[in-house]
Amino acid sequence: MTSSPLDEVMYPSDSSTDSKQAKKSYLRLPTFYNEQGTTRPFYLFPLFLLINIITMADRAIIPGASQEFLAFLGGASDSPAVVKNNPDAGLGILQAAFMIGYTLAIIFSGHYVHKIKWKPLVFFGLCVWWLGVLGSGNAKQYNSFYVLLFSRMATGCSEAAFQVVAPPLIQDRAGKRAGFWLSIFLMGLPLGLSVGYIYGSHMATSELWGWDWAYYWMCIGSFPLLVVFAFVRDVTNGGVLSGEVVDVELEGDGSVTAVVIDGERDEVDEDDERERSTSLTTATTLEPLLPPLDNNSNSAVDATSKHHHNNSSAADKKDKFTILSEVKTCLNSKILVTLSLGQAAIFGVVTALGTFGGAFILALQLFDDEKVAATWFGITAALAGVIGTPLGGSLVDKILARYGAGDNDNDGGASSSGLRGEGIDDSLRHPIIASILPRMNALVAAAMLFIFPTLAMQDAAFFLFFLFVGWTLLFATQTGISICAMLSVKNAHRPNALAFISIAGHLLGDVPLPIILGLIKDHLAPGCKVGEDGSFSKPEECASQEKGVRATLAIAYVWVLWALVFFELARRLSRIEIGKRRSDEINSLLLQEEDSNGASANGEKNNSSFRYYHSKFQPTPQQSGRSLA
Template identity: 30%
Template structure:
């Protein structure tokens, strides 16, 4: 029954799709590919909504409440991520005692990297199987894994096992990956016309949750509960979210993704213009008979594109994970954007992991708790302002094609990443605390502006049928080249350039004279970390050039499209016996549209 239902749904959608094609194109398309009606729909990207069969007892679960639920769930995830950076000194002491090493910063960075390894590997798997598994059941299972892993993270403190803590952090990443693959497309559907703004607000949980996680970890580390209590409380708070995911009154409804090559601009704008021009005095809409006149070469091109894209959708439905990865990796703009995303994230994570310790070494604060709190508040403000600002800058522009939008997004990322690199680099050599925070936070704000552009480029640079998988693959690349190595590299550089500052902090928060003598090396470490942004600027700049070249090449053959507003009248006159206007003269075309 399930198979018959799927086939019936596929046939209905294909019939609806065919009803919107011009008559001549449908006739040629059917002769070329007579079995096209047997092709099933592709389930990517997912669009999910509330089950219409639900009763009124669940009417209280509104879209706004669902969004609030997912936002706070995401917020709690990032609070958990900020516990280790917020209590870096206590974790350094824990590593030094449990492993007996004199270079604990390297292993503290490895804890963050272990989390990202689990998250990125699970994300690419979830991004492929999400089409076949009920999304919120998958989220619920992931949260159960997350709760157990977070509890084990707290247990590692009492058994003094660094390896248990490392494994637990990796499992936490696995549990979070299921949620991160489902929430963005679901929120985009909930938001409707405001979906972009909803997604932007959803991603503000990244800086806000991390900023809360910093003082969260520092406060628990300084309490009798130690940092283990921070993990246990977070695990307890996640329990109602996990239970709710199994009871959510939502189901998933896959919609037909726009076929790659569909010219929404042409079929939308031109049909509207033709309908307006072809309405007769009685209001009869005769544009359905013959709305647009085009050259035969353009018609043949559309036919070939439609057939090829239908075949591509059929192949995507049965595509293996490896083959789908090859399809996405063949897109140069996708790769350049992913590499730039990795460099951008590597700089931010590498600097934030040791931010509290670095500011203590600078002598800006007298305790780790105050350093974590101030830095967390500043980072929260930067994220709360920068992330929505990036979405507003994109939404206020109207683009005639996705290619033009892609070019704008890459240019925006390049400009703001350059400005952020300048501000962050200057802050490394500032000796006054307030001025340092102003420049560093300004650089972080400019980098947060790029968040919306990065995610949109990831989706727009690949075929629509592969966009869900592209998000997971971009996450893997970003973490493999950004989050995973950056804390390890920054920790190793800090241990090498300033070895006396590695684990020399006193319990009262004062810096030893030996560490004070190496403050310039600490500043150099932060500067090297900021220079990581040069890779992001280079990748996005080259991506902008490539996308712009592809945009001009794509539209070179279709520079002008002619709207034959007189063709409808010609057909009407031909039916009445006057065939002199049946074939209009191209020299007298009333409208000329430039793309």
């Protein structure tokens, strides 16, 4: 029976043979740090989840109390004319400020994560985020639109580092359950947004507090998380996010003498070699098609030497990480670009509905009270995220298991070297993408079949139920899309891929769509504009302009269909890459076979590469067992 990937960190082994001591050891919580001094995933992953929830809740305070914030924007002493005349567009500008700050910061975060330790980078960002939340509450005291605007931008800037660090760390250290734990982390997005939506609505309409205290209490509640995070330590790879093994030199006995990590050569001395021997021997070499090393034959060693000689100049010329080279790497990945465009369609609509969801529900006359509408709207989104995201993660794990993901982990996904902790060979990146994306497209298509009928529904219960099912299916796609984004580039560029897909999602989705849909709603249903008192400017006209509100929702729903187009395009691109790789492998094998035949004619032992190539496709013990059954 196989153990779960986090068994080692959850239940440390006890060498004692006494059953009572073994039972006590099993029930005892693990220490905060492992033997190397690194914070265990048992504590690190839940901490990531809590931070993700509270930062997402901060995002949703404004959408949850949209009417109160619209009233504030219209009456603030320094609000520009465009905000006073178009309150919904002003709310979109406020949300866009957050996304602009987030987008600018995530570029630099994705760059510096290669150069400095991730823990101080993330901790500094969280401290700035805390100050930005405090400033958001102070904006009401100063009655200033610009204080609120720049405070929201600051929270976006500081949140960026955390979002590019956490997913690769989880992928590296969660072993065979990487998809599940990544989905748990991503679950913080819908859960946090929903909690923040309800929280912001209740605080803003409270006679005792107000929306400024929604931010103040968030500062108080998040402070303990910052204190705990200050004690997080990571000595893996020197505290820098693990990169990619780009060169491996082998002695005749197969020992590793040098590796190149993140573009810089790291000579391994004898002590380091002994410490890393366990994890490095499982790392995948750069030439998977070469025959295994044979002590009685130098053919494999010669082939390996030729391979490294041919690639040494490329390794020497490999640029150190620069912002320009990182952007170029992402743009050169056609799969990543198309994934980003599809994700942007989903991001934009979800954010727009979150921003104007309460106003839409009130305008559709499904509820009469904003607090009740926000509560049920938030509960629906929260349940959809809590249920859908882990289901999507489990689906991804089943796909990854078919390719042996996590099999190379020696310590439950927390490899001390952190070189190839995700256990996915480079040659399998595109096959995995091609397997995941059809499932994601099927989920999106099924989601739209449930969401579109809400356009004609007049009953709140049916409206929320169909919306819940549709959102559950949409949230189930997030883990798969994140995994595909990280697999679309080399291992060392995973943070850059996450930054790229996030930037595209915000610039093409989160930033423009709330503003555009806000303007469309104000044009199609002008009576449903929110006045300075927090109510509709013309309630009687708003009731008669319900069709305009539903037309706005229809435009938002149709926009999601772009995701189907771009995800299918990404799948086809991955199939093209698979074909190219197979062609290169066949050509390489033919050349090696010719060399092998020549060596055989000269009396040398023929160690055929074809035998090694076909040995890669022998059935695994699990597959053999299923066949016999």
